[in-house]
Amino acid sequence: MTDAELPILDVPTAVDEVIRTRRTSLLIDPDDEVPAELLSLLIELATWAPNHKRTWPWRFTVITGDARYRFGEALASVAEREGVPPEKVAKLPTKYARSAAVVLVWVAVDPQPVRAREDRDAVAAAVQNLLLAATSFGLGNYWATIPDVLDEPTRHFAGVDGDHDLVALVYLGWPTGSAPPPHRPPAEVTWLS
Known part of the structure; x- marks a missing residue:
């Protein structure tokens, strides 16, 4: 097939818009x-x-209402003794109340290294599905993480054991404004034929 014979690739408007305008x-x-x-x-x-x-x-793990403050307080109580800078410790008690809901997304870690990698990739894809679905319903969203020194208290708060790793902390809520999307450099692609 020559370039002249290629069909025009139309991305469905809704899909294109959700991907490019995710809040x-x-x-x-x-x-x-x-x-x-x-x-x-x-x-x-x-x-x-x-x-x-x-x-x-x-x-x-879905955290809403007053649990957002309890989560922040639980992390703050550990953060100081773990060497987290005081200005960051001071923000923790209210940090997770910046949105109406916080979703912790975990991977159940498989003991086989290859399966563990594949499973973490699957959970990252699940996070992307969650973010795109949230955008399609008009929700603002933000993918964040927590410092490694707060992994254990986060597991404890969520009631998950050490066989789980946190992949994402997702903030969700109804938007009050918008920020311009960040610049995306062109993808680095190697074409082989």
């Missing part, structure tokens, strides 16, 4: 609740991510 800022109303039914749907859509060996390795 990746914390310009969201922390007091405007996200309905539990919508949070449940977002999580269900996340689980449609590809998973090579069908191990279904994702686990979710």
Whole structure:
């Protein structure tokens, strides 16, 4: 097939718009609740991510309401003795109340290294599904992480054991504004034929 014979590749407008305009800022109303039914749907859509060996390795912890403050306080109580800088410790008690909901996304770690890598990749794909679905429903969202020294207290707060690793901390809420999308450099691609 020559270049002249190639079909025009039209990306469906809705898909293109959701991918390119995903709201990746914390310009969201922390007091405007996200309905539990919508949070449940977002999580269900996340689980449609590809998973090579069908191990279904994702686990979710949803934090809303006053639990957002309890989570921050639990981390702050450990952060200082773990050497987290005082200015960051001071922010922790209210940090997770910046959005109406926080979703912790975990991977159940397989003891086989190859399977563990594949499962973590599957959970990362699930996070992307969650973010894109949230955008399609008009929610602002932000993928964050926590410092390694706070892994254990996060597991303890969420009630998960040491066989789980945190892949993402996702802030969700109704937007109060928008930020321009960050510049994306062209992809580095090697074409082989």
